[in-house]
Amino acid sequence: MGEDLDRTRAVWRQVAQVVICRIKDGTYPPGSRVPSTLELATELGVASSTSQKALAHLRREGWVRGETGIGTFVADDLPSD
Template sequence: MIEFEADVPRWKQVADVIRERIADGTYPPRTRVPSVIQLSAEFGIAQATAQKVHGGLRDEGLIYTEPGLGSFVAGPRRPPSEG
Protein backbone atom coordinates (compact mmCIF):
# COMPACT_ATOMS: atom_id res chain seq x y z
CA MET A 1 0.00 0.00 0.00
CA ILE A 2 2.67 2.53 1.04
CA GLU A 3 5.81 2.47 -1.09
CA PHE A 4 8.55 3.79 1.14
CA GLU A 5 10.98 4.01 -1.78
CA ALA A 6 8.56 6.06 -3.90
CA ASP A 7 9.17 9.63 -5.02
CA VAL A 8 5.90 10.68 -3.35
CA PRO A 9 6.31 11.62 0.34
CA ARG A 10 4.88 9.11 2.80
CA TRP A 11 2.39 11.58 4.26
CA LYS A 12 0.93 12.19 0.80
CA GLN A 13 0.65 8.45 0.19
CA VAL A 14 -1.22 7.96 3.47
CA ALA A 15 -3.40 11.01 2.77
CA ASP A 16 -4.32 9.43 -0.58
CA VAL A 17 -5.44 6.26 1.21
CA ILE A 18 -7.58 8.22 3.68
CA ARG A 19 -8.98 10.37 0.86
CA GLU A 20 -9.91 7.16 -1.00
CA ARG A 21 -11.61 5.75 2.11
CA ILE A 22 -13.62 8.95 2.43
CA ALA A 23 -14.60 8.85 -1.26
CA ASP A 24 -15.68 5.20 -1.19
CA GLY A 25 -17.73 5.63 2.00
CA THR A 26 -15.48 3.63 4.30
CA TYR A 27 -15.40 6.81 6.39
CA PRO A 28 -18.82 8.44 5.91
CA PRO A 29 -19.45 12.13 6.68
CA ARG A 30 -19.22 13.13 10.33
CA THR A 31 -17.49 9.88 11.37
CA ARG A 32 -14.16 9.81 13.15
CA VAL A 33 -11.03 9.26 11.10
CA PRO A 34 -8.04 7.41 12.57
CA SER A 35 -6.07 9.42 15.08
CA VAL A 36 -2.42 10.37 14.62
CA ILE A 37 -1.44 7.43 16.83
CA GLN A 38 -3.66 5.03 14.87
CA LEU A 39 -2.29 6.23 11.52
CA SER A 40 1.25 5.89 12.83
CA ALA A 41 0.61 2.29 13.88
CA GLU A 42 -1.40 1.25 10.80
CA PHE A 43 1.02 2.62 8.22
CA GLY A 44 4.30 2.36 10.13
CA ILE A 45 4.96 6.09 9.95
CA ALA A 46 6.16 8.60 12.53
CA GLN A 47 3.52 10.52 14.47
CA ALA A 48 4.88 13.76 12.99
CA THR A 49 4.20 12.30 9.53
CA ALA A 50 0.69 11.32 10.59
CA GLN A 51 0.13 14.88 11.83
CA LYS A 52 1.01 16.10 8.31
CA VAL A 53 -1.66 13.72 6.95
CA HIS A 54 -4.30 15.28 9.20
CA GLY A 55 -3.11 18.79 8.39
CA GLY A 56 -3.23 18.18 4.65
CA LEU A 57 -6.72 16.68 4.78
CA ARG A 58 -7.89 19.59 6.96
CA ASP A 59 -6.43 22.07 4.49
CA GLU A 60 -8.41 20.36 1.73
CA GLY A 61 -11.59 20.62 3.80
CA LEU A 62 -12.04 16.85 3.91
CA ILE A 63 -11.78 16.57 7.68
CA TYR A 64 -12.23 18.85 10.67
CA THR A 65 -11.00 18.57 14.23
CA GLU A 66 -13.05 18.93 17.39
CA PRO A 67 -10.60 19.68 20.21
CA GLY A 68 -10.65 16.89 22.76
CA LEU A 69 -12.82 14.66 20.55
CA GLY A 70 -10.75 13.90 17.45
CA SER A 71 -10.93 14.42 13.72
CA PHE A 72 -14.01 13.75 11.62
CA VAL A 73 -14.98 13.54 7.97
CA ALA A 74 -16.53 16.79 6.81
CA GLY A 75 -20.14 16.60 5.63
CA PRO A 76 -21.20 17.27 2.06
CA ARG A 77 -20.92 20.85 0.99
CA ARG A 78 -24.06 22.70 0.06
CA PRO A 79 -24.07 24.50 -3.27
CA PRO A 80 -24.09 28.29 -2.99
CA SER A 81 -27.59 29.68 -2.84
CA GLU A 82 -28.87 31.35 -5.95
CA GLY A 83 -30.43 34.69 -5.71
Protein backbone atom coordinates (compact mmCIF):
# COMPACT_ATOMS: atom_id res chain seq x y z
CA MET A 1 0.00 0.00 0.00
CA GLY A 2 1.52 3.28 -1.13
CA GLU A 3 -0.51 5.62 1.06
CA ASP A 4 -1.42 5.52 4.74
CA LEU A 5 -5.09 6.33 5.07
CA ASP A 6 -6.69 7.54 8.29
CA ARG A 7 -9.57 5.13 8.92
CA THR A 8 -11.21 7.63 11.30
CA ARG A 9 -12.00 10.01 8.41
CA ALA A 10 -14.00 9.50 5.19
CA VAL A 11 -11.72 7.18 3.22
CA TRP A 12 -13.19 8.11 -0.18
CA ARG A 13 -12.22 11.75 0.41
CA GLN A 14 -8.67 10.66 1.22
CA VAL A 15 -8.51 8.55 -1.96
CA ALA A 16 -9.71 11.57 -3.95
CA GLN A 17 -7.01 13.69 -2.30
CA VAL A 18 -4.33 11.14 -3.22
CA VAL A 19 -5.38 11.38 -6.88
CA ILE A 20 -5.48 15.20 -6.74
CA CYS A 21 -1.97 15.28 -5.24
CA ARG A 22 -0.72 13.00 -8.01
CA ILE A 23 -2.32 15.24 -10.63
CA LYS A 24 -0.72 18.32 -9.07
CA ASP A 25 2.75 16.75 -8.80
CA GLY A 26 2.67 15.56 -12.41
CA THR A 27 2.36 11.84 -11.72
CA TYR A 28 -0.89 11.99 -13.70
CA PRO A 29 -0.46 14.83 -16.22
CA PRO A 30 -3.42 16.35 -18.10
CA GLY A 31 -4.82 13.90 -20.64
CA SER A 32 -3.23 10.85 -19.00
CA ARG A 33 -5.19 7.85 -17.82
CA VAL A 34 -5.95 7.59 -14.11
CA PRO A 35 -5.88 4.10 -12.57
CA SER A 36 -9.22 2.28 -12.62
CA THR A 37 -11.35 1.93 -9.52
CA LEU A 38 -10.06 -1.61 -9.09
CA GLU A 39 -6.42 -0.54 -9.52
CA LEU A 40 -6.82 2.27 -6.98
CA ALA A 41 -8.66 0.00 -4.57
CA THR A 42 -5.93 -2.63 -4.77
CA GLU A 43 -3.09 -0.11 -4.43
CA LEU A 44 -4.63 1.76 -1.50
CA GLY A 45 -6.20 -1.22 0.23
CA VAL A 46 -9.78 0.06 0.04
CA ALA A 47 -13.05 -1.31 -1.33
CA SER A 48 -13.75 -0.75 -5.03
CA SER A 49 -16.89 1.15 -4.08
CA THR A 50 -14.72 3.58 -2.10
CA SER A 51 -12.42 4.31 -5.04
CA GLN A 52 -15.47 4.51 -7.33
CA LYS A 53 -17.00 7.16 -5.06
CA ALA A 54 -13.70 9.08 -5.05
CA LEU A 55 -13.45 9.08 -8.86
CA ALA A 56 -17.11 10.12 -9.20
CA HIS A 57 -16.38 13.07 -6.90
CA LEU A 58 -13.31 14.00 -8.96
CA ARG A 59 -15.43 13.93 -12.14
CA ARG A 60 -18.02 16.24 -10.58
CA GLU A 61 -15.27 18.61 -9.43
CA GLY A 62 -13.66 18.70 -12.88
CA TRP A 63 -10.36 16.96 -12.07
CA VAL A 64 -11.01 13.97 -14.35
CA ARG A 65 -13.27 12.96 -17.21
CA GLY A 66 -14.64 9.55 -18.02
CA GLU A 67 -14.53 7.95 -21.46
CA THR A 68 -17.07 5.13 -21.66
CA GLY A 69 -15.36 1.82 -22.27
CA ILE A 70 -11.88 3.35 -22.21
CA GLY A 71 -11.22 4.73 -18.72
CA THR A 72 -10.84 7.87 -16.67
CA PHE A 73 -8.46 10.62 -17.74
CA VAL A 74 -7.07 13.77 -16.15
CA ALA A 75 -8.98 16.81 -17.39
CA ASP A 76 -7.14 19.14 -19.76
CA ASP A 77 -8.37 22.23 -17.89
CA LEU A 78 -7.94 21.60 -14.18
CA PRO A 79 -10.02 23.37 -11.55
CA SER A 80 -8.32 25.97 -9.40
CA ASP A 81 -8.00 25.26 -5.69
